[in-house]
Amino acid sequence: MAEEGKLRKQEITECPECGSRDLYRDEDRGEVVCAGCGLVIEESMVDTSQEWREFDHEQASKRRRTGAPLSAARHDRGLTTDIGKGISEIYSALPAGKRAQYMRLRKWQSRMVSATERNLRFALSELKRYSSYLNLPTNIEETTAILYRKAVSKGLVRGRSMESVIAGALYAACRRHNTPRTLEEIAEVSKVSKRDIGRAYRYLARELGLRILPTKPEDYIPRFASELGLSGEVQATAIEIIKQAEANELISGKGPTGIAAATLYLASQIVGERRTQRQVAEVAGVTEVTIRNRCKDLIERLTLEVPSGRRGRRRRKRE
């Protein structure tokens, strides 16, 4: 996206030397030359066009060198060749003996699809389901698939339910891509308990030597904010507060979702797009009490300009 914008800007329409708009593109040498003064404006360009053409199906099948991208998220990486299909051709073209042999080969191929293959097939279809429920991008799906493959090849799935390992791998992949989902959210779609997902995740992390840093509260901000319909200004303010809080050591040991919720709540007040504690608590998956506690810490230790006169007053009634 940003990349593309950059490339577009480099498209040159007039000569920087003489101002002539009469530029000549030499495809063979990979240069752009000014027809007016002869200045070579651009050189060593990469030709990204294909160097062949196809006019019919036969040429296409001979000349095309690429196919669908390899994907770890398909059980066969998208590469299986099946014996089969086209039965009618076979019946007419082959003698009876060959025909029988062919049918046997077919049968055996389908039997040979190994247990692990079937396992993967199921696991990855399950993964597809989770990620589509959670609106996760394909790169996270891919990472999860890779982790799961590793887990299978190391025999880590034995004694654990497949679902929990997939869910654990998904959780790990989300965190690795800095788009964390809470254990709750994954538990929701996978029908695996939070505890089991967490356990599977820790096990994977240890056995596969995953270096995953603790989740940062910032990573939750954009998602929560958009669910609450809060502006970018609120997000920026919230992240600013988190930065300050970090500097004051108010972060470590606390639940990141709690911090994210509290800062977002405060930011929404500072900017003037008020949301209730209830609303924020809802999307962040914490309680109002947690938000209050975090807010209290933040307000005590940081200098924040939070409107609403009641802040800071002390009340003493309850005997």
Added chain:
DNA sequence: AAGACGAAAGTGGTTGA
């Protein structure tokens, strides 16, 4: 009436012996 606040008791998970 709804939201914010705080106290107190309860819960699930981690840590260290």
Added chain:
DNA sequence: TCAACAACTTTCGTCTT
């Protein structure tokens, strides 16, 4: 395996807007 512990939740009464 158990107890101690911190973070977080549940519940509930009070106060503010």
